[in-house]
Amino acid sequence: MCFVFLTQTRELLFDMTSLLTFPKGGVHPPEAKERTASLAIETMPVPDELEVILGQHIGAPCTPTVAAKAEVREGDIIGEVTKGLGVPLHAPVAATVKGVFQSAHPMRVSAPALLLVTNSEIPAVRYSRLDWELCGRDELLKKVHGAGIIGIGGAGFPSHVKLNPPPDNPVDTLILNGAECEPYITADHRQMLEFSQEIVEGARVILKILGIKDCRIGIENNKPDAIAAMTKAAAAASSASAQITVHPLKVKYPQGSEKQLIQSITGRKVPAFALPSAVGVVVHNVSTTKAIHDAIVLGKPLYEKVMTVSGKGISRPANLLVKVGTRVSDIVAYLGGVTPALAKIVMGGPMMGFAISTLDIPVTKTTSSVLFLAEDEIDTRPHSQCIRCGWCVEACPMGLEPKEVAIHVEADRAQDTAQFGVFECFECGCCAYVCPAKRPLVQFMRLAKMKAKR
Amino acid sequence: MWTVVACLVPPLILSVFIFGIQTLIITAVSVVSCVAVEAASQKLLGRRVTVSDGSAVITGMLLAFVIPPGVPYLLPVLGAVMAIYIGKHLLGGIGYNIFNPALLARAFLLATFPVAMTSSWLPPLHDLAIFSYLGTHVDAITTATPLAVLKTQGMAAVVEQFGATSNIYTTFFLGWRPGAIGETSGLLIVLGGLYLLYRRYITWHIPVSVLGTIALLTWCFGGPTWFGGDPLLAILSGGALLGAFFMANDYVTCPTDKTSQLIYGVGVGALTVLIRLKGGYPEGICYAILLMNPLSSVLDGWFKPKRFAAPAGGAK
Ligand code: SF4
Numbered sequence: 001m002c003f004v005f006l007t008q009t010r011e012l013l014f015d016m017t018s019l020l021t022f023p024k025g026g027v028h029p030p031e032a033k034e035r036t037a038s039l040a041i042e043t044m045p046v047p048d049e050l051e052v053i054l055g056q057h058i059g060a061p062c063t064p065t066v067a068a069k070a071e072v073r074e075g076d077i078i079g080e081v082t083k084g085l086g087v088p089l090h091a092p093v094a095a096t097v098k099g100v101f102q103s104a105h106p107m108r109v110s111a112p113a114l115l116l117v118t119n120s121e122i123p124a125v126r127y128s129r130l131d132w133e134l135c136g137r138d139e140l141l142k143k144v145h146g147a148g149i150i151g152i153g154g155a156g157f158p159s160h161v162k163l164n165p166p167p168d169n170p171v172d173t174l175i176l177n178g179a180e181c182e183p184y185i186t187a188d189h190r191q192m193l194e195f196s197q198e199i200v201e202g203a204r205v206i207l208k209i210l211g212i213k214d215c216r217i218g219i220e221n222n223k224p225d226a227i228a229a230m231t232k233a234a235a236a237a238s239s240a241s242a243q244i245t246v247h248p249l250k251v252k253y254p255q256g257s258e259k260q261l262i263q264s265i266t267g268r269k270v271p272a273f274a275l276p277s278a279v280g281v282v283v284h285n286v287s288t289t290k291a292i293h294d295a296i297v298l299g300k301p302l303y304e305k306v307m308t309v310s311g312k313g314i315s316r317p318a319n320l321l322v323k324v325g326t327r328v329s330d331i332v333a334y335l336g337g338v339t340p341a342l343a344k345i346v347m348g349g350p351m352m353g354f355a356i357s358t359l360d361i362p363v364t365k366t367t368s369s370v371l372f373l374a375e376d377e378i379d380t381r382p383h384s385q386c387i388r389c390g391w392c393v394e395a396c397p398m399g400l401e402p403k404e405v406a407i408h409v410e411a412d413r414a415q416d417t418a419q420f421g422v423f424e425c426f427e428c429g430c431c432a433y434v435c436p437a438k439r440p441l442v443q444f445m446r447l448a449k450m451k452a453k454r
Numbered sequence: 455m456w457t458v459v460a461c462l463v464p465p466l467i468l469s470v471f472i473f474g475i476q477t478l479i480i481t482a483v484s485v486v487s488c489v490a491v492e493a494a495s496q497k498l499l500g501r502r503v504t505v506s507d508g509s510a511v512i513t514g515m516l517l518a519f520v521i522p523p524g525v526p527y528l529l530p531v532l533g534a535v536m537a538i539y540i541g542k543h544l545l546g547g548i549g550y551n552i553f554n555p556a557l558l559a560r561a562f563l564l565a566t567f568p569v570a571m572t573s574s575w576l577p578p579l580h581d582l583a584i585f586s587y588l589g590t591h592v593d594a595i596t597t598a599t600p601l602a603v604l605k606t607q608g609m610a611a612v613v614e615q616f617g618a619t620s621n622i623y624t625t626f627f628l629g630w631r632p633g634a635i636g637e638t639s640g641l642l643i644v645l646g647g648l649y650l651l652y653r654r655y656i657t658w659h660i661p662v663s664v665l666g667t668i669a670l671l672t673w674c675f676g677g678p679t680w681f682g683g684d685p686l687l688a689i690l691s692g693g694a695l696l697g698a699f700f701m702a703n704d705y706v707t708c709p710t711d712k713t714s715q716l717i718y719g720v721g722v723g724a725l726t727v728l729i730r731l732k733g734g735y736p737e738g739i740c741y742a743i744l745l746m747n748p749l750s751s752v753l754d755g756w757f758k759p760k761r762f763a764a765p766a767g768g769a770k
């Protein structure tokens with residue numbers, strides 16, 4: 001008894017003194033990162049064919065700028081956004097264009113994509129260091145846009161828009177998101193270890209664009225080696241005009257969610273439906289920051305992706321550098337095939353990702369992992385009625401009541417759920433994770449959002 | 455669910471040594487009846503049969519725990535029908551039943567078999583003679599519970615009948631006193647409750663508010679003079695501990711919000727003391743919980759979790 005109280009008190013004190021975190025909700029799923037955390041990023045050989053989906057980001061999809069049979073070099077523009085929000089699309093390899101086809105897509109079922117056939121006769125492109133410090137803010141912004149950079153850790157929001165906050169919201173802090181709180185995924189972890197200097201230099205580029213000097217890198221405390229590497233790189237690169245610091249975070253899902261991360265690091269709360277700039281913050285993922293570095297310092301557009309392939313269902317788990325457009329089937333073949341234990345394939349993390357039913361899905365700029373999960377890594381128990389335990393309410397980091405929403409949806413009253421703040425739900429999955437009745441609460445939330453009126 | 459069952463097993467085993475082997479038989483009859491009635495009701499109502507989730511087993515154990523150890527074996531069977539068919543499946547269904555099924559069944563049994571339910575208390579055994587009550591006619595050996603003695607004869611009689619003041623707490627804490635099957639062993643119930651707390655199956659809010667209120671109010675109003683009551687004895691007697699740790703906080707019938715839970719717990723505690731001191735029954739926690747059950751959803755309607763941050767400008 002004493003022991004229990006002592007440990008709890010210690011946890012509490014520990015929380016308050018050293019590690020930053022958000023106060024409400026959150027869960028502790030098994031991390032399952034050990035399988036890939038110590039594997040260096042490995043470059044996967046370029047497959048013979050790539051399917052580059054035209055709609056890689058939030059907003060309108062790109063229109064192809066190349067016709068069938070055209071020959072493109074690595075890094076050439078192959079698609080442009082004609083109207084609205086968006087960034088150009090680049091050829092991941094030297095290739096011959098075959099045309100536009102329908103590709104399988106994890107969320108949208110199918111989506112138009114450019115099919116490229118690798119052509120080794122076209123000479124390779126070499127990138128060399130540019131002197132970016134002389135560039136002005138507008139020029140840098142234009143280059144970020146031109147390199148096709150989007151938020152590759154999350155929903156794929158075009159980065160140049162984030163870097164150009166509305167003038168009535170002055171920004172004073174840049175946060176780099178290195179939390180990587182989703183189980184299994186170690187792609188950001190490896191990037192922080194192997195490219196810490198590049199990430200820090202990317203941070204300096206962003207600071208210059210935003211015209212501020214405070215950059216804080218948040219990393220969950222389960223990656224001490226990444227914290228050490230980033231601290232060292234940050235100290236070396238900091239100057240009077242760029243103060244870059246590393247902030248260890250408590251291991252708690254969803255620590256890497258934008259609003260929770262901002263609260264953990266700055267104590268500020270982003271109002272519902274507002275952007276981080278409303279509280280003077282801009283957040284970028286560490287991997288996106290690395291891509292910004294490549295774009296500005298090397299002039300290399302975004303067309304490659306570091307991703308984690310893990311789970312008991314794949315023969316050889318790995319952290320891979322792949323070309324955007326690589327099919328999952330090619331990755332499986334490269335890693336020695338699946339194992340008999342395979343029960344479910346998930347694109348993205350186990351908490352927020354989407355189950356896929358075909359291997360012919362291509363990697364996009366936002367794919368951070370493909371997981372091949374075995375029976376014992378997923379929960380297949382049937383769901384039953386809500387027993388009103390309230391665990392989902394306690395777990396929800398947004399302070400919502402998933403159980404009420406679910407009951408309303410089941411009773412065919414999804415249109416009345418706006419009162420429960422369903423639009424504030426960002427589908428983190430904490431509620432479904434803790435539910436003892438295994439209710440698919442995130443699906444109920446999605447249905448509610450489709451039907452409810454704002 | 456099965457963890458809760460596991461937490462209820464030690465008090466059950468101890469009850470065999472306190473009241474004899476028939477406690478085990480009553481509990482077994484109650485559990486088997488509850489599971490059977492659950493399966494039958496779900497078949498009858500055309501719902502999915504969910505007996506494997508263990509909740510009927512818990513109801514069966516709790517039902518046995520709150521009835522006296524000397525009752526005829528028919529009572530738990532009737533109780534099971536009341537608890538599961540009427541209390542759980544007709545009055546709402548899984549997750550929506552308003553009243554705690556086990557307590558509803560106890561109230562029903564008390565109303566229909568008042569004699570058996572109020573006089574089948576057995577004096578605790580002292581020499582592990584666990585078979586001695588089997589087959590005997592219980593009327594000859596029944597005794598009164600401490601709360602009943604306290605109510606009708608006062609504190610002096612309690613001390614006289616159940617041991618000297620100095621060790622009465624120890625005796626009660628270990629469970630060697632007359633009472634319902636599973637409610638007497640304070641020690642094992644508290645240990646079970648603490649384990650559930652540690653595993654985070656339950657939170658402290660309801661047990662602490664129920665017990666705290668009982669202790670406080672008994673201390674204030676429960677003695678011959680103001681502030682002359684015995685708070686410790688109040689918690690250790692009757693079903694206070696069992697009710698606070700295993701019944702008042704039943705997920706389905708208690709509020710989900712923490713503030714609501716505290717208010718609810720205080721309500722249960724206050725009603726318990728009110729019934730004990732002023733009502734017609736020596737023990738009150740059963741009715742106190744049943745009276746508070748329907749208020750759960752009302753309280754939850756008043757207290758909502760705090761949202762992360764309101765939209766800027768207040769508009770929604
Ligand atoms: S998925 Fe939505 S409702 Fe569920 S915990 Fe996350 S934010 Fe809350």
Ligand code: SF4
Pocket residue numbers: 385386387388389390391392393402403406431434435436437438439441
């Ligand atoms: S966690 Fe599941 S069972 Fe518990 S209240 Fe929420 S929806 Fe109901």
